[in-house]
Amino acid sequence: MAQDECSGAANIALDTPTPFDTTAATNNAADPAFGCGGGSPANDIWFEFTAPASYTATVSTCNTATYDTRLSVWSGSCGALVSEGCNDDLFGTCSGNTSQLDVALVAGTQYWVRVAGFTTATGMGDLLVTGPPPPPDECVDADPITPDVPEPIDTTVATPTAAPDFSCAAGGGDLLSPDLWYTFTATDDYMATASTCGTVDYDSKIEVYSGDCVTLVSEACNDDGTGCAGFSSVSTNWVSSLTASPSRVTSCKNTNTSSTTWPRPMASRRHS
Ligand SMILES: [Ca+2]
Ligand SMILES: [Ca+2]
Ligand SMILES: [Ca+2]
Ligand SMILES: [Ca+2]
Numbered sequence: 001m002a003q004d005e006c007s008g009a010a011n012i013a014l015d016t017p018t019p020f021d022t023t024a025a026t027n028n029a030a031d032p033a034f035g036c037g038g039g040s041p042a043n044d045i046w047f048e049f050t051a052p053a054s055y056t057a058t059v060s061t062c063n064t065a066t067y068d069t070r071l072s073v074w075s076g077s078c079g080a081l082v083s084e085g086c087n088d089d090l091f092g093t094c095s096g097n098t099s100q101l102d103v104a105l106v107a108g109t110q111y112w113v114r115v116a117g118f119t120t121a122t123g124m125g126d127l128l129v130t131g132p133p134p135p136p137d138e139c140v141d142a143d144p145i146t147p148d149v150p151e152p153i154d155t156t157v158a159t160p161t162a163a164p165d166f167s168c169a170a171g172g173g174d175l176l177s178p179d180l181w182y183t184f185t186a187t188d189d190y191m192a193t194a195s196t197c198g199t200v201d202y203d204s205k206i207e208v209y210s211g212d213c214v215t216l217v218s219e220a221c222n223d224d225g226t227g228c229a230g231f232s233s234v235s236t237n238w239v240s241s242l243t244a245s246p247s248r249v250t251s252c253k254n255t256n257t258s259s260t261t262w263p264r265p266m267a268s269r270r271h272s
Contacts, residue, residue, distance in 0.1 A: 065125025
C-alpha cells in the first residue's frame with residue numbers, strides 16, 4: 001500500500017469525505033513522532049493536498065471512524081516534515097475517540113495528513129479536509145480587511161448583489177456585475193484610499209459605504225482611477241473614528257465589468 005508512506009501519500013479532494021482503511025498500515029520508524037496521543041508507533045497512512053487559498057481548514061475523522069483515531073497535519077516535505085497540528089480525541093464533539101483539528105493554511109503550500117490510531121489501533125473511516133470558505137459575496141458576509149495590507153480578490157466566483165447599485169455607474173447595467181464585499185473599521189480620522197489601481201486584470205469598480213448592510217451610506221465611488229491601468233479603480237474618502245459610537249465601519253464593494261481571470265490586491269491605504 002503506497003499510501004502507507006509519506007512518499008506515497010494519496011491526494012485528497014477538499015470538502016469531500018474520503019474513505020480510508022488503516023488495517024494494513026505499518027509504522028515507519030524514520031517518521032517523526034506522531035505528536036499527540038502518546039509516543040507509541042503509529043500504524044499510519046498518508047494523504048496530501050495543496051491549499052488553494054490561505055484559510056483555516058478543519059481536518060477530521062470525527063464520528064466517522066470505527067476505531068480510536070489520531071490525526072496530524074504536516075508541511076515541509078517527506079523526510080523533512082514540519083508539524084502543523086495534531087489531535088487524538090476531540091472530546092465533547094467527536095464520539096468514539098475520533099479526531100478533529102483546525103489548521104491555518106497558506107495558499108500554495110502542500111500539506112500532509114497522517115491518519116493513525118491510538119497505540120496500535122487500526123480501522124476504517126472517512127477523512128474530511130474542508131476547503132476555503134465561500135467568497136464574501138454579500139454585504140452581510142463582508143470579509144474584514146486590514147488597512148495597509150493588500151487583500152487578494154477574485155471576483156470570478158462572485159455573483160451580482162441586487163442593491164444598491166453603484167452610485168458611480170457609467171452606462172448602467174451594473175446590477176449585473178459580480179461583486180464582493182469587504183469591511184474595515186476606522187481607528188483614526190484620516191483620508192483613506194480603497195484601490196485596485198494597477199493591480200487587477202479587469203475593468204473594476206469600487207464603492208465605499210458607511211452605516212450597515214440594511215442602511216448603506218455611500219462615502220465614495222470610483223470606476224476608473226486617473227492613471228490606473230486597465231480601467232482599475234481608486235476611491236478616496238475621509239473616514240472617522242467616532243467617540244460617540246464604537247467606530248465607523250465602511251464597506252468596499254468591488255465588481256468586475258468584463259471577463260476576468262485572477263485579479264489581485266485591493267488595498268485600503270492610509271493617507272494622512
Ligand atoms: Ca505507515
Ligand atoms: Ca483518538
Ligand atoms: Ca455579490
Ligand atoms: Ca473601471
